[in-house]
Amino acid sequence: MHEILIAGAGKIGMLIAVLLASTKDYQVHVVDRTEKSFDLPAIKYTKINVSEHEALSTYIKQNKIKTVVSCLPYFCNVALAKLARECNLHYFDLTEDISVSTTIRSFANDATTSFMPQCGLAPGFISIVANDLMKQFDQVNAVLMRVGALPVHPNNSLKYSLTWSTDGLINEYANTCKGIVGGNKVELQPLRDLETINIDGLEYEAFNTSGGLGTLADTYHGKIDTMNYKTIRYPGHCKKMRFLMNDLRLNEDRPTLKRILENALPKTNQDVVLIYVAVNGYQNNEFTEQTYMKKIYPHTICGKEWSAIQVTTATSVCAVVDLMLNKSTPVTGVVLQESISYQDFIHNRFGQYYN
Secondary structure, eight states, rough: OEEEEEOOOOOHHHHHHHHHTTTSSSSEEEEEHHHEOOOTTEEEEEEEOOTTTTHHHHHHHHHHOOOOEEOOOOGHHHHHHHHHHHHEEEEEEEOHHHHHHHHHHOOOOOOOOEEOOOOOIIIIIHHHHHHHTTTTOOOEEEEEEEEEEEEEEEEEOOOOOBBBHHHHHHHHSSEEEEEETTTTEEOOOTTOOOOEEEEETTTEEEEEEEETTTTTTHHTTTTTTTTEEEEEEEEEEEHHHHHHIIOGGGOHHHHHHHHHHHHHHHHHSSSEEEEEEEEEEEEEEEEEEEEEEEOOOEEEEEEEEEHHHHHHHHHHHHHHHHHHHHHHSSEEEOOOOGGHHHHHHTTTTTTGGOO
């Protein structure tokens, strides 16, 4: 049985704990600074503030933890990754933050355990899908990656509900984005390059956001002409967010922006996740396009309904954790999302939620 620590008992952390514990192959330890309760005996909850380095280190050693999954806000991940390195643990996280993941990779390349930042949906699963489609081409021209987590019944002017971390949402709307243009790796501005996208006859908009591309731009720099990642929203959302963040300059006062969004936007479990990847290039000397499109709705797991964004994020993390920890030959150092086989992922007991 794997001894695994989940740091952070928020929306995603709780489902990751439930999924892993329900297999009976994992003894799951959850730590958080607030009180929580779990019904499964395979989940051991302890109230610990993860910023308390000594307390967390002592707990890890006493319980013989071998793996840690960070479900903390992105700004907490570097410290936890360093602790994982010190304690010789396998490390996974959900960060969309480019600078955080770059920092972690800088000190984890020569680790004797696996370090896999940027798990989840986007970054995460989206890179696995895109990489799989790209392998079907003799020559790739363009890779377009689009993901959105949306309320099924929007009824406010932003046409949005808070389905996950507000800090993470603001971070991806505010920070520069990676992409490939003309074969060169470039930085793109968030909330820009607005486009219209039609899926199943419904119209959406998509625009640049930070982090969703993961490391794909680094991997394919100089090898393809175009690659970008955009977030999908209902039409009109981007314009209003530009007004808040740019015109009102709330990008310079993120705590105030966070309070406004959390006060104005309701939370919901009635959501839908849209995943769209289009790759074009040459197959057998013909210019061809291959696409992947999936809509995922809430699921009932272990007798409780979980939102679509919880399901897609948590099951993706669990799938890569499961695949990595059960390899016959351990993988060490930094592991990129695109190194995971799509077929291995989709046939994994957790990855099957994407079918």
